[in-house]
Amino acid sequence: MKHTTCPSRQILRRLLCRLAATAATATAATVAAIAIAATATAAVKLPAVFSDNMVLQRDTPVPVWGLADPGEQVTVTFAGQTKTATAGADGKWRVDLDKIATSKNPATLTIAASNTLSLSNVLVGEVWLCSGQSNMEWTVQKTNDSAAEIRRASHPLIRLLHVKKAWANAPADDIETVGAGWKPCTPENIPEFSAVAYFFGRELKDTLDVPVGLINSSWGGTRIEPWTSPLGFEDNPALDDINTRVQAVTPGTATNKRLAAAALDSQAAWLDTARQAAASNKTIPQPPAFPAELAPLGAGARPQAGPTTLYNAMIHPLVPYALRGAIWYQGEANRGEGMLYYEKMKALVKSWRAVFENPALPLYFAQLAPYKYGGDPLALPEIWRAQERFAKEDPHSGMAVINDIGNIQNIHPTDKQTVGKRLALHALNKTYGRANVKCESPVLARVQFLPLSKQNKKPGAAIAFAHAQTLTTRDGKAPDSFELAGPDGSFKPATATIVPGQPIIMLSAAAEGVTDPRLVRFAWSETAEPNLRNEAGLQAGAFTHGEIPVRELLDKCVPAATAYQVAYALDPLARHGAEVTYLVNRTAGISGKIKRVAYFLHLMNPDGAAAYAFVSMDPFTTDLKKIGVPTKNSGARFQQTVENLEIASSLPNVKTGAFKRGNIEFWDCNYSAPNAARVPGASDTTNDFGDSMTTARSPGYGSMQIHNTAEKQTVIAYNKWSDGPNCDLGIGNQPAGHPDWTFSKSGSRLRSAQLLVLVLTE
Numbered sequence: 001m002k003h004t005t006c007p008s009r010q011i012l013r014r015l016l017c018r019l020a021a022t023a024a025t026a027t028a029a030t031v032a033a034i035a036i037a038a039t040a041t042a043a044v045k046l047p048a049v050f051s052d053n054m055v056l057q058r059d060t061p062v063p064v065w066g067l068a069d070p071g072e073q074v075t076v077t078f079a080g081q082t083k084t085a086t087a088g089a090d091g092k093w094r095v096d097l098d099k100i101a102t103s104k105n106p107a108t109l110t111i112a113a114s115n116t117l118s119l120s121n122v123l124v125g126e127v128w129l130c131s132g133q134s135n136m137e138w139t140v141q142k143t144n145d146s147a148a149e150i151r152r153a154s155h156p157l158i159r160l161l162h163v164k165k166a167w168a169n170a171p172a173d174d175i176e177t178v179g180a181g182w183k184p185c186t187p188e189n190i191p192e193f194s195a196v197a198y199f200f201g202r203e204l205k206d207t208l209d210v211p212v213g214l215i216n217s218s219w220g221g222t223r224i225e226p227w228t229s230p231l232g233f234e235d236n237p238a239l240d241d242i243n244t245r246v247q248a249v250t251p252g253t254a255t256n257k258r259l260a261a262a263a264l265d266s267q268a269a270w271l272d273t274a275r276q277a278a279a280s281n282k283t284i285p286q287p288p289a290f291p292a293e294l295a296p297l298g299a300g301a302r303p304q305a306g307p308t309t310l311y312n313a314m315i316h317p318l319v320p321y322a323l324r325g326a327i328w329y330q331g332e333a334n335r336g337e338g339m340l341y342y343e344k345m346k347a348l349v350k351s352w353r354a355v356f357e358n359p360a361l362p363l364y365f366a367q368l369a370p371y372k373y374g375g376d377p378l379a380l381p382e383i384w385r386a387q388e389r390f391a392k393e394d395p396h397s398g399m400a401v402i403n404d405i406g407n408i409q410n411i412h413p414t415d416k417q418t419v420g421k422r423l424a425l426h427a428l429n430k431t432y433g434r435a436n437v438k439c440e441s442p443v444l445a446r447v448q449f450l451p452l453s454k455q456n457k458k459p460g461a462a463i464a465f466a467h468a469q470t471l472t473t474r475d476g477k478a479p480d481s482f483e484l485a486g487p488d489g490s491f492k493p494a495t496a497t498i499v500p501g502q503p504i505i506m507l508s509a510a511a512e513g514v515t516d517p518r519l520v521r522f523a524w525s526e527t528a529e530p531n532l533r534n535e536a537g538l539q540a541g542a543f544t545h546g547e548i549p550v551r552e553l554l555d556k557c558v559p560a561a562t563a564y565q566v567a568y569a570l571d572p573l574a575r576h577g578a579e580v581t582y583l584v585n586r587t588a589g590i591s592g593k594i595k596r597v598a599y600f601l602h603l604m605n606p607d608g609a610a611a612y613a614f615v616s617m618d619p620f621t622t623d624l625k626k627i628g629v630p631t632k633n634s635g636a637r638f639q640q641t642v643e644n645l646e647i648a649s650s651l652p653n654v655k656t657g658a659f660k661r662g663n664i665e666f667w668d669c670n671y672s673a674p675n676a677a678r679v680p681g682a683s684d685t686t687n688d689f690g691d692s693m694t695t696a697r698s699p700g701y702g703s704m705q706i707h708n709t710a711e712k713q714t715v716i717a718y719n720k721w722s723d724g725p726n727c728d729l730g731i732g733n734q735p736a737g738h739p740d741w742t743f744s745k746s747g748s749r750l751r752s753a754q755l756l757v758l759v760l761t762e
Contacts, residue, residue: 001052001119001181044068044113047174049321051181052120055159055213056109057127057322058102065094065320068113077110079103079124087113100124102210104157121184123159125211126204127323128427129352130197131227131315132330134220135366135412135419140198141191143416150187157210158185158201160193163217166313167226167304169249169296175217175317182213194218196329196366199420200427207428207437215321217314219304223333224344226310232351233307237633238343238579241699242307248293256294263291311351319355325362325431326352327423331383332368332411338382338575338724345390349397362396364426367541369406369413372527376725376748380526382575384542388443398426401441401541404474408527422538438536440467442503444522444543452515459515460484460494460508468503468534481530484509485519489548489752490608494520503534519546550584553602554756558614558648564598564758565590568628572601572753575724578668578699580629587624592761594619597627599706600756601716601731605749613649613731615706615715616760617642620664628757629721630666632699638666639677639693645708647715654732655711662708662715665740667693670700673738681712687738689714705740717741718755729753 046066056062056078064076068087076083076095083095103124111117130136140149162178183189190198194216201212225242230250233243247255266288274284297306304310328348334341345365353361367387373380391399400422405415413419425439445466452459461484465471473479479496484507492512496505507520523530523542532540550569554561569584598616620642621627623635630636645659663679665671675682675690682690689707694700704718712733717740719728726748730741737744747753 001117043115044072044074044111044117046111046117046119047317048177048181049161049175049215049318050109050119051161051177053122053159053182053184054119054161055123055125055127055182055211056097056100057213057324058124058210059099060322062097062100062322063094063320064097064109064111065092066111067091068093072113075110075112077112078122079107104211123157123211123213125157125213126208127213127215127321128197128201128204129215129217129315129318129323129326130194130200131217131326132328132365133218133222133333135332135369135416136194136196136216136218136327136329137220138195138412138416139192140195140416142412142414143195144414146191149417150191153185153187153190153198155185155202155205157205157212158198159183159211159213160185160189160198161213161215162193163215163314163318165219165304167298167306167309168313169298169306169309170251171312171316173317175314195416196420196423197327199417200327200424201420203421203424204427207424207434208432215318215323217318218329219310219314221333222304222310222330224330224341224348225307226304227315227330228308228344228348229311229316229351229355230308231354232347236343236347238340238577239347240633241578245293246297246307249295249297259291259293263288263294315352316355320357323356323358323361325364325427327427328363328365329419330365331387332371335368335373335383336376336379336575336724337386337577338379339386339389339581340575340577341383342386342389343577345386346394349394360396362398362427362431363394364398364400364423365391366400366402366419366423369402370408370525370527370529371406371411372408373411377526378524378725379575381524381542381544382724385544388541388543396430398423398430398439399441399541400426401539403523403529403541404531404533404539406529408529425538438534438538441538442466442468442471442532442534442540444545445503447520447545449517449520449546451517452510458508459510459517460506461517461520463505463507463520465503465505465534465540467538470501470535471498471503471505471540472533472535473498473531474533474537474539475531477531479505479530479532481523481525481528481532482507483521483524484512484514484517485521485546486514486516487518487548487552489519489604491519491521505532517546518548519544521545547583548754550756553612553754554600554614554758557602557612557650558600560648561598561600561614561616561758564596564616564760566756567624567759568755568757570629570755570757572718572721572727572729572755573725573747573750576721578722579631579633580721582628590624590759590761594622594624594759595762596760598758598760599716600754600758601718601729602754603729603731603750604752606751608751611650611731613647613651613654613716615648615662616646616758617662617706618644619759624759626666627759629704629718630668630702631721632668634668636666637668637693637695638664639691640664641709642706645715647708649715649731651732654715655708655713659708659710661710662706663689664707665689665691665703665705667695668699668702670694670697671703671742679709681709687740687742688712689740691740701742703740703742707740712739714740723747
């Protein structure tokens with residue numbers, strides 16, 4: 001970058017020198033005034049995203065921005081265009097160059113004001129933001145065949161910008177880069193650059209034959225929330241807790257103003273009291289604690305984990321640099337959140353599309369590779385499900401399936417070449433219109449379950465795939481990793497056969513006793529490395545399909561409940577956040593006056609032993625939203641008596657029959673053992689049917705409990721649903737510990753569970 005001082009400034013400096021040399025004829029005040037004027041004038045400045053060797057995005061308006069003296073005119077010249085802007089009172093200015101055609105010939109971008117900046121070796125082509133955690137950060141020098149890859153990495157048309165790691169509690173004005181801004185792709189510059197980004201960009205350059213600019217902004221071990229701007233969390237009920245936190249610390253928001261005013265009033269009141277105490281020679285009281293809600297987002301040992309902190313430091317300073325799109329490899333740090341990760345992906349891309357002024361900004365991402373994390377083996381598949389749903393529902397996204405390139409003993413697969421290429425296939429097909437480039441992995445299209453019958457002697461399932469003309473396996477063996485389950489939900493290994501010339505798999509688990517298949521799943525384990533792929537060599541991704549019929553277990557266990565309508569159906573062991581994801585929500589179709597409300601909980605142990613409880617009562621509310629799981633957004637908070645209980649259960653220790661009264665404890669917040677509601681017979685020392693809500697923590701632990709108070713017995717308990725498989729779930733009193741199953745993590749000891757919320761209407 002060349003920096004030239006304008007003649008006017010040179011003249012001013014020469015004048016200052018002359019005045020200094022003839023101080024006898026000029027007052028000291030005059031000299032000082034001119035000196036201040038000379039030093040106060042700020043040179044025009046560009047953010048670090050603009051430098052020599054950069055790539056500008058072709059075929060779209062290109063923003064150029066920076067700082068100058070307030071009111072100063074800035075002129076930008078490039079590719080035959082000249083644009084001017086006037087710096088505002090804050091010194092900020094911006095021009096938008098008109099669309100620029102592809103250019104492989106190095107050119108100079110000039111910015112002129114009181115000084116002149118000249119950026120050289122500038123190309124025009126395709127620019128991509130590359131972000132995520134350690135698998136995006138993973139460098140070329142750590143990949144397969146790294147020595148050869150580095151040796152061959154001379155690509156004058158590829159340019160690299162590596163954003164230095166940083167976090168911030170407020171949007172930063174600029175980034176720091178690793179090295180001096182943009183760098184050409186050479187064997188010297190590539191070793192410590194993102195491997196996924198490089199292999200993605202190389203594929204684009206080789207196919208499109210245009211310059212490619214890659215911005216690597218990644219940080220190992222980071223979650224998705226820090227990369228998201230505040231507006232991403234808005235208007236999403238599932239992320240309301242994050243939005244509340246962000247709004248509280250963001251200056252200028254209504255929440256922040258309210259909390260700040262209260263904190264200042266509290267401090268002012270203390271200061272008055274303290275001064276009075278000091279004047280009276282009395283002990284000064286302790287000052288009020290700083291409100292936790294106003295604590296910085298980057299507080300704690302890992303400040304980069306706070307929502308928006310990485311966006312503020314590593315994305316916001318790039319805004320609004322013209323991009324074609326973004327690639328993303330992240331999710332390991334959010335493993336365990338299940339479908340909540342889908343909501344967070346929506347928030348991320350919503351925020352990026354807004355700030356980069358591109359509503360159709362594509363986001364192509366890598367589905368996480370298999371790895372032996374330990375703990376819940378289904379936590380990773382639930383993230384896969386969330387990623388697949390996002391790719392399916394977002395029209396400008398695509399997912400690269402990479403379950404064939406991993407190492408279940410290494411969370412960082414070293415075959416980053418395949419990852420980069422498969423991401424590039426999505427860009428080539430969807431963004432650049434190369435219809436001949438196949439990018440989609442085979443996905444489930446439809447399932448036909450084939451139960452044993454007089455007509456069908458081969459029970460199993462027929463699985464049809466989309467995005468495949470034919471199916472094959474990478475090792476030439478039969479397809480693996482398929483499972484079938486019957487009405488009991490117990491999965492068994494299934495044999496699979498490819499129908500020749502068709503994208504269809506025939507499954508059977510009859511040898512394992514599955515003669516009435518209701519569910520199928522494929523590669524549904526964190527260590528699954530399936531061999532199924534399509535004719536283009538793209539791997540099939542994991543999936544699960546089917547469900548135990550919602551009413552089948554209920555009608556079998558409690559025939560008297562046939563008149564009840566299902567309002568909600570829920571898998572309590574699924575991954576939920578502060579809000580739950582219902583399998584079925586039929587409340588919109590329920591009409592008429594509610595006569596009774598009922599709950600049915602069915603649990604199955606790993607050995608196949610099952611238990612259930614059904615309890616109905618007079619309605620405690622007419623709001624259907626409040627009879628479900630009492631999440632924060634449902635608004636349900638009940639510590640009250642309910643009338644006319646009818647209880648049925650398969651467990652002999654659960655009292656069944658009709659009972660005049662019981663009580664419910666429905667709330668989203670934390671709670672404690674003291675019997676604040678003074679429920680007769682409840683304990684003050686253990687959690688049972690007389691607990692105390694702690695409304696200050698919302699959403700918190702959460703309680704959905706129904707009790708037979710006359711018998712001092714829990715009928716159904718579902719607590720801490722945000723823990724998914726580790727939730728508290730039980731029927732009857734817990735044999736040891738808190739009778740209402742609080743802190744039991746009993747969900748971890750179950751194979752399956754089903755919760756139904758039902759109503760009887762007039």
